[in-house]
Amino acid sequence: MRISEKRSYAADIAALVRGKFSPDILKEKIEDFHENDIADAFAEMTAAERQRLYRILEPQTMADVFSYVDDSVLTGYLKEMDTGALAQVLSYLDADQTVDFLKTLGKKERDGLISLMDRSKKQEVALLSTFDEDEIGSRMTTDFITVPKTSTVPEAMRALISEAADKDNIQTLYAVNPDGTYYGALDLKDLITARKEDDFERLITTSYPYVYAREEIDACLEWIKDYSEDSIPVLDDTNHIVGILTAPEVTDIVDSELGEDYAKLGGLSAEEDLKEPLRESVKKRLPWLIILLLLGMVVSSVVGLFEHVVAQVTVLMLFQSMVLDMAGNVGTQSLAVTIRVLMDDTVKPRQKLSLIWKEGRIGLLNGLLLGSASFVLAGLYLHFVKAQAFPMAFTISACIAIALLIAMFVSALVGTVVPIFFKKVGVDPAVASGPLITTLNDLTAVVAYYGLAWILLINVMHY
Secondary structure (H helix, E strand, C coil), X not given: CHHHHHHHHHHHHHHHHCCCCCHHHHHHHHCCCCHHHHHHHHHHCCHHHHHHHHHHCCHHHHHHHHCCCCHHHHHHHHCCCCHHHHHHHHHHCCHXXXXXXXXXCCHXXXXXHHHHCCHHHHHHHHHHCCCCCCEHHHHCEXXXXXXXXXXXXXXXXXXXXXXXXXXXXXXXEEEECCCCEEEEEEEHHHHHHCCCCCCHHHHCECCCCCEECCCEHHHHHHHHHCCCCCEEEEECCCCEEEEEEEHHHHHHHHHHHHHHHHHHHCCCCCCCCCCCCHHHHHHHHHHHHHHHHHHHHHHHHHHHHCHHHHHHCHHHHHHHHHHHHXXXXXXXXXXXXXXXXXXXXXXXXXXXXXHHHHHHHHHHHHHHHHHHHHHHHHHHHHHHCCCCCHHHHHHHHHHHHHHHHHHHHHHHHHHHHHHHHHXXXXXXXXXXXXXXXXXXXXXXXHHHHHHHHHHHHHHHCCC
């Protein structure tokens, strides 16, 4: 029901824009809709129709609408605007979105737009531009309110009222020392409900979390997620507040990091989107594919060493894919569990050893259960379907069962140890991707499977 309503709003808005209304009437009708609905309607319109809206809506309203537009298409919409109107909209847009857009422009065009912005926006853009993309400062906003810790309750209320009209993030206020350094935070509700004679400093929480602008996002993301605050202050190296990290921004960061980790687990060097050029997608996928190709050639070479085994016992080929697939599945499961554990930077070495021990036992137990099942089922299949003699059928199924046990046990250990090792040497553990782990486990499974067949079937049974 919600989906159909949302689509009807988008269609209604697009129909209004295509109508013959005067600018004033169209503006009045469009502003009756929520900004999110207007943003959804952009996809239903042509560039010329969107430009009609750009001309009639206020810059602040357009900025509110653009806050609901996906980043992947926002740049395209902004580039449809005239330079003067664009500069006004960018002055109201979140600073991090403004900075991201300016980075897509040439120097001359970028400098021209910045020159048209108001002074406070210029300073904000200049500040955020000094941070690398992987630093906390690149994701903060300067939309916050500070109050001296030496204030009285009435003084703090007057400071709030004077700034609230120009600020969106007023749920949490930040107290500063006389030298401007960060002291603590207080909730808006506590200030509103306080009596004028109350001690203002007692309203301040000095244990409130904070981060530094130069900290890397990956290094403190897990720590930030532990708190459910609506915003967290961001400090410079001298402990002055330079911005805040809002809850929606934290959510975006988490989504982005999970997307990157998922991409790496899939053997990509970075995350992709639907609008990415073909060349860029190929560039991201090719490095890992080359590595996996080389590893695959190693696996094929190892299989070649057992060519005489396959030639003498061709029925072994029937179960090769089963042993290899099970090894890959177990390794991928252990890898997923391990990466999730390693996301917590507080995990101690002893806990990592405990994880290895646990995953090894899980792989061993699953190997015993599935190996036993395969011993019986494969033996019966070889005897009744492939007409193998009863002793030979179950000798082959024993090779399958033991190889499956070894492969699953080793795969569980590899899927756990490899990402832990990568983390230890300073490499993102997600780089220990599913395809890489699977290829390493294929190597183990091939050696175990054909090695056992060579020993039991050829050297012992003289098949």
